[in-house]
Amino acid sequence: MKNKLIKINGISHTYDEKNYVLKNINLEIYENEIIALFGPSGSGKSTLLHIMGNLMKPVSGNIEYQYKPINLKTGFIFQSFNMIKELTLYENIKIAQLKRGYDEDNEIYVFAERTGVSEYLGKYPSEVSTGQLQRAALIRAVVGKTETVLCDEPTGALDTENKINLMKIISELSSERTFFIVSHDNIIKDYCDRVIMIKDGEITQEV
Ligand SMILES: Nc1ncnc2c1ncn2[C@@H]1O[C@H](COP(=O)(O)OP(=O)(O)OP(=O)(O)O)[C@@H](O)[C@H]1O
Ligand SMILES: [Mg+2]
Secondary structure: OOOEEEEEEEEEEEOOOOOEEEEEEEEEEEOOOEEEEEOOOOOOHHHHHHHHOOOOOOOEEEEEEOOOOHHHHEEEEEOOOOOOOOOOHHHHHHHHHHHOOOOOHHHHHHHHHHHOOHHHOOOOHHHOOHHHHHHHHHHHHHOOOOOEEEEEOOOOOOOHHHHHHHHHHHHHHOOOOEEEEEEOOHHHHHHOOEEEEEEOOEEEEEO
């Protein structure tokens, strides 16, 4: 039986107290699965992701997590990488690991090896390719023993080859953690255990 990791209970959200951009979202997320959330622009995907990652509070509803603290156990990957440009890839990753309470260079080196960026760790974000940047962002999201990685259009800036590379690595890493991926990108569906559709703030379909 799969272990439940996150339980979303009746989340609703509005930014203007008029239009609800999320309407009574209920969802269970299990350990070690890759879930994709698909839906049109403006359907509420990023809003839900931010609420799940505790970046903002919903107007109503709640989320139960099987781990604590949520902030330190959640990694993020964004479409535009969000690397700190003044720091090398290694330093970007190291800061996240330290903040999560770990100081294990070996963990960084092992993930760098697995994702093929070992030789780029000492470089600055401006000195590497977009594919390499996104793999470094993935390492940053997993080091320090995160439980859940929330991804907002992680393949949006990548070409097809790099998209497939990234999703293969995510598939491998999902034996140890859960990935929740917001996307428009059909390529990623092949790598997900479940695909959920959202429209106008409501989950319409689960495949
Ligand atoms: N900070 C904000 N203030 C006001 N309205 C917002 C804010 N963020 C999002 N919205 C609105 O909430 C709705 C849902 O936005 P959200 O960003 O969650 O959609 P999305 O599905 O992620 O879209 P996209 O695919 O374009 O990224 C949209 O109508 C958007 O305009
Ligand atoms: Mg979005």
